[in-house]
Amino acid sequence: MIAGHTQVIDGALLKANASKDSLEIKQVSKGVDEYLSENIKANTNTTPACQTYRADDGNNTWMAMMNQTRQLKELDTRYQRQEKIMKRCQAVKEQIPEQQNTLQSQRSG
Secondary structure, three states: OOOOOOOOOOOOOOOOOOOHHHHOOOOOOOOOOHHHHHHHHHHHOOHHHHHHOOOHHHHHHHHHHHHHHHHHHHHHHHHHHHHHHHHHHHHHHHHHHHHHHHHHHHHOO
């Protein structure tokens, strides 16, 4: 431990008991169908919380445009990479007949 006069703990202290002997079986007083129907009724909100504090439509439009711009840039980058690969493949395809001709001439010569 580090020498000093004050020790600090950041967080909440909780009493923990991880003993298997302390485990207890929970007794369920309701059936599965009844339990599920109560939870469904309790959790049916007409407006989800994420839409409650949503920004105005102008901000959403701007964000949509920014996302679309980012996606287009990513697609353009992919397209450029694929073009480079295709050009390399084409160059290799053009070299293959030349190499085959060279090998045949070496074998026959």
